[in-house]
Amino acid sequence: MTKSIIIAGSGGQGIMLIGKVLAQAAMDDAKFVTWLPAYGAEVRGGTAHCMVIISDAEIGSPCVEKADVIIAMNQLSFNKFKNQLNEKGILIVNSSLAKVNSETKALKFPFTEIAINLGNIKVANMVALGALLGKKKIVPVKNIVNIIKQMAPADRPELITVNQAALNKGLEL
Amino acid sequence: MDKIYTHPRALRKTVTHYCPGCGHGILHRIIAEVVDELAIREKVIGIAPVGCAVIAYDYWDFDCSEAAHGRALAVATAIKRVRKENIVFTYQGDGDLAAIGTNETIHAANRGENLTVIFINNAIYGMTGGQMAPTTLLNQKTATTPKGRNAQLQGYPLKISEMLALLPGVKYIERTSLHSPQEIIKTKKAIKQAFLNQVENIGFSLVEVLSPCPTYWGISPSQSLNWIRDTMVKEFPLGRIK
């Protein structure tokens, strides 16, 4: 089984990071996995996306042409990637920052608003990852929890709490 | 009877390829004497980049490396960084140090690399046939400034030593000359100081030596010495710069 995922948004939204978290969770589940970033020339703002492929077999191209999952965290990303979805794929959109036209089938959640309510706008990415895992068990949730714990700097334990809360909120959506 | 003068151990007993009246032979010997006096022959590594003195290793009797044109200080930087116990020096002409290698010169100096630089300024390109150097004087005729160097077309003689003196990484700069026995003695003193600085980990040290090139200046060896004394030192004043 192979799953291909595109995660897209603007620079600074933690797009690359949740892609890596997802990839690492898959690696910890003994899967083959590739993570490929794509940036514009700009560092902040603009668009950024990454492609993650998770498979039981050796992976050829790390580039995703048609995705099983697309997470679009802002309007530009939604516009850019909505047509790259597989027939049976799911499109998850951050409705706080993107309007979805009526003819596109998508799961819409206000990730940014939820994150603001959790007290840290930066965890919108983790809410989105939670939402994805709530719909499709691509990787074990416990792996994500472990990675969150490993990643937080020792002097900032509050980051673990807020990211876990964000993940859980997403899972409940 | 005490022997007070002899052939330096660090200099091979061979005839050089330099033209009559050229300054390189004197400078090679000065360096060899200093290497002997400081007893560093077994740990010195010389870098000879492209220029008339590219085969200086045929004359010095210690470890040497060639370097591509302008890259002596990049090569020397790496050698010194991986072998701090060695004494590393470059021997560069004006084209090498102040034209094609300006970038390497400025950045090695700015990093404050603990190196010794011997910079031979003869205001001309010798190896390639007497073309303009960055240090060629105004109105000086060369193969590429047949009517004399014109500031409006070719800019001014580049005072790289004064420029380098501005950098905090640079610890010692002196300009000397080979135009008389007294000046040669001063040159040796300065070169010895530049080597000593490295031995004592003081940092980037450079000696600029005004050196005659009778062949491409188109005058006799003795006239060449006079030209340095009367003309060249006006543009490139001698003495301690930093």
Place this chain on the structure above:
Amino acid sequence: MRQKSIKKILISGNEAIAEGAIRAGCTFYAGYPITPQNELIGYMAEHMQDRGGVFIQAESEVAAINMVYGAAATGVRAMTSSSSPGVSLKQEGISYIAGAELPVVIVNIMRGGPGLGNIWPGQSDYFQATRGGGHGDYRCIVLAPANVQECYDMMILAFNLADQYRNPVLILGDAMLGQMMEPLNTSTKFVIKNVDKSWALTGCKDRKPNIVKSFYMVKGDLEKFNLKLQKKYEALQAKEERWEEFLVKDAKLVLVAYGSMARIAKAAVKTLRLKGKKVGLIRPITLWPFPKQAFKKPKDKYLVVEMSYGQLIEDVKLSLSVNAQVGFIGRAGGGFPSEEEIIVKANKLYNG
């Protein structure tokens, strides 16, 4: 199929190359930032000094390659890395390194060209890498990893070959391979083959002075030196060809691709096999010496797949002693042939 549960780390190709180099005994690195290899210089900056090595951010690509020349001249394992435009700048230095017979490893994470091009994957520097690149009759040993694990594993081979043959070794990757993260197993033991380096500059204590040079003015000397180089290259061609074969034995059509392009070609081969097509893949691992032996028993048909416009195909054709049908599919400038495009082309060639 599940991968064995050995402890792995998720790491990019660029970082895997850097870590592999350090474990292979590289103690000197100089480089200049350029996308898409910045993770490599970044990794070296973070780790080199703490692990007993020297890291220098050089003032230019030109300075970096000449620093590596200097470090290698003292006998230490030295490396620089860059991407296409930067590697062009290094060519003079690489020629000097080949001329002075210094063991140096150079990494090129290729991007789109010519000129400033773009920062996306490309393989358009194939000719530059395999034909020498700078002035003079010389060759670099060229290794092409195809995944992150190989990026790491290949570094010990690169440094050992460089030392053994006193020759520059080029690691030729591309933006896709450099930027991509994959799980990496670092438990393999690297065996550093120590060779005699009595030629190195260390100070002439208890021996005659050593000279590192590439200048031969006495008539006939340079010709002799060039003949010596040619002998070395012949030995390399005879002993060091490396390639991977995938389902070649019964294949009627064999795809030829290297580096990350070979991953995609391999995926196409698998899909074609599922449809009963007898298709295989030859993946050159050494691009120079090119694996001529892989083409000794020619198949009827070949399809060369490149991220360039007809460079690898020249070596394939030069390696074939008979007239086989050699098809081509290539894209450059940031794009690359997709699995689907390869399958369409392969089917046409296979049935035609």
